[in-house]
Amino acid sequence: MKRSNFLKLSGAAIAGTTVLPHAWANKNENQIQIAELxxxxxxxxxxxxxxxxxxxxxxxxxxxxxxxxxxxxxxxxxxxxxxxxxxxxxxxxxxxxxxxxxxxxxxxxxxxxxxxxxxxxxxxxxxxxxxxxxxxxQPVFKLIGNRGPKEVSIYSGMIYLDELNPGNETKGLDTILENCEWDYNYGYRKLKVKIGRSGRWYPHDEGLKKDIEVLNLIHSSFKNRKVELLVDSNDMYSLEDTIGFLSGIGDISLFWVEEPFREEINAGQKLRTWMNKNGFEKTYYADGEANPDFDVCLQLGKEQIMNVFLPDTYGYGFSEWIKLMTTLKQINMLSSPHAWGDRLKTNYTTHLSAGLGNVCTVEGVTCNSDDIDYGDYPIVGGKIKVSDSPGFGMKLLKK
The missing domain is CATH 3.30.390.10 (Enolase-like, N-terminal domain)
Known part of the structure; x- marks a missing residue:
């Protein structure tokens, strides 16, 4: 740069005028960060x-x-x-x-x-x-983009087929309501309900009927408390089962239908068409959690059939998610990285959301540990707030 031009830039800066384009400023900051690393x-x-x-x-x-x-x-x-x-x-x-x-x-x-x-x-x-x-x-989310909200909706991923648990024979479905109540009191306002009883644990027709009964029961108990419901059949339904279940719950609204069956283009198209014509046009179809066929899932995303992509936060990898999010945004497909297993993945996912955006909700996995301080990630009114502490903001207590 010529000295005269440098002086002009310096004078403008002193006068309070912003002279460096945003991209230059970001590049300079990036160089400083790399030098420190x-x-x-x-x-x-x-x-x-x-x-x-x-x-x-x-x-x-x-x-x-x-x-x-x-x-x-x-x-x-x-x-x-x-x-x-x-x-x-x-x-x-x-x-x-x-x-x-x-x-x-x-x-x-x-x-x-x-x-x-x-x-x-x-x-x-x-x-x-x-x-x-x-x-x-710096918190990780600021280092990967800082382009998303610091608060994002979170759902409980811990409502299972709990009437089948040892000791619950006499309590029946009441134990599921107790677990929903516990999660509500913890701060969740989205409850993901496991279904798919017809696949393994019940005779087929009885299991499908029980899934419908459970959804109706939870909806009836929480409909006046601004709770949204999600369902997940872990690939144990067929297309016909999925339509039968949705028909059975009537006008109960769902945030999403997850893993109804293994990802498949023809079945996915038929499901989305049926949902759009039968009152579930606003319900997301979410899939791609377990060993997904990426080509199939992304094609379904391009066609606006599958709405939310779910590869696991750890299983797929944090850096791979950074790359993938660009592709998902290009095809207008949302994400919700699978976090079931432990609270670490829940917290990591909030950084993907705050850093990159395009995360419609986070899977909450409530955990207790004497070995980990899970940090400042409060869950209030159905939303989780990302930590502002350096790194992921969690402490390892075990030496």
Whole structure:
């Protein structure tokens, strides 16, 4: 730049006029962040086993037997020579990647808005993003875009086929209402109800009838409390079962219908057509959680048949989600990354929402743990607020 032009820019800045285009400012900030990450060299990595629990025994869904209550997960801690530490959800096989991290600059492993480097995967993804946030003293959502809302709706993902739980024989469906009430009092205003009883645990017709009865019961109990209902049959319905269920619940509105059957273009088209003609035109069709066929799901998204894409927050990977969100926005398809299992994934998903936008709701998984401080992610009036603390804003209490 010529000195005369530099002086003109400087004078304009002094006068209070903004002279740097927004893109220049962002580029400059990005360069500063990368320079700071370059100062940190990976010193060591270690895996830690964590104990946590759900607030109640979780029973069967349409496909899987009892889920239980007391759980374990593995997290990865990454340290730098300069004294920073980041951690995140991982698994035992992460040790295979330790040689790719050791003695590397953090800037060579993860970058703002880009995610992790080629050759790395989800096993180190969350710990590296947390570490980046700690080093830069910024919450992850600001480092991946800061383009979404800081509060997003959240649903309880813990309403299962609980009438089948051991000891509930005499309570029957009342136990499901008790669990809905607990979740409502916790702050949820969306309740996802597991259906699909006809697939494995009941005779077919009896199971479908029971699913309809459960939905009607919950709706009747909560209809005056501004609660939205979602349903999930875990791929245990057929197209005919799904239409039969929706016909059976009549004019009860649903936020979404999840995993009615394995993703398939012809069946998806027929379901969406039926829904649009029979009072469910505003109900989302959500799918793609379990080993999805991406080509099929994205084609259904382009055709506005499947409305919400659900690959797992951890199973798919944080950095992969950053890339995928661009594609989903281009085809006008919403997302709600699957978070069932533990609260870590729920909190991670709020950063995807606040950072990238395009998340219609977050799966809430209520957890308790003496090993983790889950941080400042309040759930109030049906919404969860993302943490503003550095990284993911959670503390590992177990040494």
């Amino acid at each position: 370059e100062k940190h060299i990976i010193d060591k990595c270690e895996l830690v086993d964590i104990d946590f629990s759900w607030p109640r025994f979780v029973g069967r869904n349409g496909r899987i037997d009892y889920h239980g209550q007391h759980k374990k997960c593995t997290v990865l801690k990454i340290y730098t020579r300069q004294g920073a530490m980041g951690w995140g959800l991982s698994d035992k096989k992460a040790e295979e990647l330790f040689p790719l991290l050791q003695n590397k600059k953090v800037s060579d492993l993860v970058k703002p808005e880009k995610g992790i480097a080629d050759g790395l995967d989800r096993r180190v993804d969350f710990a590296l993003h947390d570490l980046m946030g700690v080093i830069l003293n």
